[in-house]
Amino acid sequence: MLTSSHGYPTVDDLLDGAREVVVGHPGVSTLRTLGRTRGGEPLTLLTVGDADGSAGHAVVVGGPHANEPVGGATALHLAALLAGDPALRHGLAWHFLLCLDPEGSRLNEGWLTDPGDPADYFRGMYRPVTERQPEWLPQAGAEPLPETAALVGVLDELRPVAQFSLHANDVGGTWVQTTADLPGLSARFAKVAAELDVPLETAPFDAFHMPSPAPGIFVMPGPGPESEGRPLNDLSARSTWFHPVRYGTVTVLVEAPQWTVPEIADDTPLDDPQAAVDWLVAGMRARTTRLAELFERARPWLDPVPGRLQASARWVIDGCFSIADEWHAGLGSRAGRARLARSAGSTAALRMIAQRLPLRGAGMLARSLAGRRGAEGARRAVLAQLDAWYTEFEAEHKPRWLPVRDQVELQSQAVLSAAAELTGDR
Secondary structure, eight states: OTTOSSOOOOHHHHHHHHHHHHHHSTTTEEEEEEEEOTTSOEEEEEEESOTTOTTOEEEEEOOSSTTOTHHHHHHHHHHHHHHHOGGGGTTOEEEEEOOSOHHHHHTTHHHHSSOOSHHHHHHHOOOOOGGGOTTBOOOTTOOOOHHHHHHHHHHHHHOOSEEEEEEEEEEEOBEEEESSOOTTHHHHHHHHHHHTTOOBOSSOTTTTTSOOSBTTEEEOOOSSGGGTTOHHHHHHHTBTTTGGGGGTOEEEEEEEEEEEOGGGGOOOOOSOHHHHHHHHHHHHHHHHHHHHHHHHHHGGGSOSSOOHHHHHHHHHHHHHHHHHHHHHHGGGSHHHHHHHTSSHHHHHHHHHHHHHHHHHHHHHHHHHHTTOTTOHHHHHHHHHHHHHHHHHHHHHHOOEEOOHHHHHHHHHHHHHHHHHHHHTOO
């Protein structure tokens, strides 16, 4: 399955694969349950190597976001690889949390085994609202999600040398975010990306505001004054990525695209950043306004207390309006415009966000209406708009499917390269 060019493992596939690793490598690998999800699903940790970690630990987190399944595939692939080759462990005990959000992941299983084209993905995907995403620590005074508590608990127990968080970028390129600069990582990462024909994102939406010591490498600002007042920085500082920094842990996020778009790597400067940002803001607001209209049309058939899909659709609408306002605020200074639209590639990345987020919202809204008596017309209207938006997106960006085996290889090599850098085993 993990060498297939098509299809991701489901939650059950990951558990079955973990058991196969343990059976195939007795004495080298073990399984334990860290805790259970809100709905009672087990949170399984697969350990490879010396469990007491006398030489140090590495924690690998798969499936941190429900619509990003490649991390589980990579974690299972790495576990089998390291179980069979002690030299690749870099002296560390490796611990794989195969899926941090199994309940959310199950809501994506309609497209996992046969991803098809991006339009199918947008029609069938689910991404939880921020408060339901286990990588985020709770606000002061709030109880953590049980999934968050399980992850924090194992980080506190192991105090690892490294934490690897495996993410997926649905359409675009690849990049790495770290909590500390790793000078030797950039060349290794660029090499494997080039070999797999995956473009490096030079200014992705999640990281364009972060220091970038090399193309595709970003260093996350931690808690403190430098992060205040900048929503993306504030959120990353309130994350499980920074929680183990107190132990000297370095967290490395690896983003692998499902579909690639070469224009994302174009570093050509723009002649008129203000016009580019103005255009981006207008496009985001127009699509979001239309999505909000469709939501209101669907309201008679929606639940008074929103379920997961409905809540996420509304969250996308509110978030898109907020992003448009944030981008518009960037027009207030020359530096802000240059930061938002520094190149053709960065503008393409933002343009795709302005297109992709409403597509996600439309897909989850349509799913919210499925099977509801009398809602057929409202659902057809949502799907018709999704199809029209996606046709425009495909014509403009021409996304190319990256085989699952290549996504896994990209993440695996990034993890092993970072481990070599952190342990001095170069």
